[in-house]
Amino acid sequence: MAKRPSGTKKKLRRGLWSPEEDEKLMNHIAKYGHGSWSSMPKLAGLERCGKSCRLRWINYLRPDLKRGAFSQEEEDFIIHLHSMLGNKWSQIAAQLPGRTDNEVKNFWNSCIKKKLRQSGIDPATHKPLAEASNRGAATAASRTAVFSDAELILSSVAQQMPHMLPVVTAESYMYSRSSTDGGASACSDGSLSLSGYNQTADFTGYLDADALHCDPSSTVYPAVIPSVSSSSTLNSMAGLSPAATTTTTNEQCSNRNNSSGGFKSTHSSTTATNHLSWLELGPSSACTDAAAAAAHYGAVLDELKWSDYVFDGYQLQYQGIQGQCIYGDSKDTVQFDAHGISNWCLN
DNA sequence: AACTATTCCAACCGCAACAAA
DNA sequence: ATTTGTTGCGGTTGGAATAGT
Numbered sequence A: 001m002a003k004r005p006s007g008t009k010k011k012l013r014r015g016l017w018s019p020e021e022d023e024k025l026m027n028h029i030a031k032y033g034h035g036s037w038s039s040m041p042k043l044a045g046l047e048r049c050g051k052s053c054r055l056r057w058i059n060y061l062r063p064d065l066k067r068g069a070f071s072q073e074e075e076d077f078i079i080h081l082h083s084m085l086g087n088k089w090s091q092i093a094a095q096l097p098g099r100t101d102n103e104v105k106n107f108w109n110s111c112i113k114k115k116l117r118q119s120g121i122d123p124a125t126h127k128p129l130a131e132a133s134n135r136g137a138a139t140a141a142s143r144t145a146v147f148s149d150a151e152l153i154l155s156s157v158a159q160q161m162p163h164m165l166p167v168v169t170a171e172s173y174m175y176s177r178s179s180t181d182g183g184a185s186a187c188s189d190g191s192l193s194l195s196g197y198n199q200t201a202d203f204t205g206y207l208d209a210d211a212l213h214c215d216p217s218s219t220v221y222p223a224v225i226p227s228v229s230s231s232s233t234l235n236s237m238a239g240l241s242p243a244a245t246t247t248t249t250n251e252q253c254s255n256r257n258n259s260s261g262g263f264k265s266t267h268s269s270t271t272a273t274n275h276l277s278w279l280e281l282g283p284s285s286a287c288t289d290a291a292a293a294a295a296h297y298g299a300v301l302d303e304l305k306w307s308d309y310v311f312d313g314y315q316l317q318y319q320g321i322q323g324q325c326i327y328g329d330s331k332d333t334v335q336f337d338a339h340g341i342s343n344w345c346l347n
Numbered sequence B: 001a002a003c004t005a006t007t008c009c010a011a012c013c014g015c016a017a018c019a020a021a
Numbered sequence C: 001a002t003t004t005g006t007t008g009c010g011g012t013t014g015g016a017a018t019a020g021t
Helices: A019-032 A040-044 A050-061 A072-085 A089-094 A101-118 A148-160 A170-177 A231-237 A290-303 A312-320 A338-346
Strands: none
Touching: A019 A040, A019 A050, A040 A050, A050 A101, A072 A089, A072 A101, A089 A101
16 A cells, blocks of 8 residues: 655545534634634544634634524514624624524524515615615615614714714615615714604613704614514515504514513603604705715725624623513604714623 | 435635745 | 645535425
8 A cells, every 4th residue: 555645735624513623622612712714624633624623613612602592682683783784794694692693593494584575575785675675666665674783873873973974874884785775874973864763662771761862853863673574564664664564563473482581671762652653764854965975985884894883882781681572562753863873882 | 114305504615815945 | 835624604404304285
């Protein structure tokens, strides 16, 4: 038998990891940290490539992983973030403590996608399927509402950190991401004007009510996290009036454990004024040359590390609170601006 | 009980970005 | 400026588990 030439690479193991391999990897990292992944397998006595070790650690062995089923709030948040970020799984996962990009991606592909489709929503665009298949015929009434949350958050960012995002309106960002026109109106102060919002957001306990100051004459609505699995939200996203439909969609996908991480929702709403449909987002009242803004700020936004200053506070808050649907049946609305967000984050 | 279809998740692959040489 | 190595990301696949017939 011919001698194996020196330097010939040893055949690396592939496939599922054995408990022994896991232990070796864990022990090595516990002792030395992971340092260079490429050299780790040899040092740890593993017949795996560094890439495989890294993946195993990140996706499975890391001690800070949450594992287990996704809560309803996590699910909603994923949908919410996906509408803003698209398939940026690592960025989405970065906002979900203890979750990995792979986990989020799998959850999206195996469950959320299906659920959205069954609810008549195109998971890729977050628009109603009918609309998605009929591009170009969009009317003002059928404008996408799906980005409204993103817009709201962005608008808050613009208000909260004017030095970072001087005039970044959510709308400009949305123009930069999509050729469709935005659903919400970006105002000159960076806030957004929505012509309607039928959903209720209730943030007592997170938001200092006193901080929820805003011009009563304006229509600036909060960055809300819609409970997309709730019938009202799904139907709204699908273009149906929440009030007109009461059937639930919870049966779509084996509902995951709802016990961990989420939002405490108590009642503290202010006015009960508007009948505000997701899809009845009004025309811009004060934005000027959104396309130009998009060209400029789209690039800026691309460089933003979202997790660094959009969601860190959110994440902190997110970890310790009890889960409940953001939206109740209340028709009340809450109004707040960047102060609201910051209080939310700091609470 | 046996077979087939479907679902779900861990792992792999290829590519791009980045850093160091 | 170029090459090489490493890391991180997103898409895809393989196979175990489960459901259905």
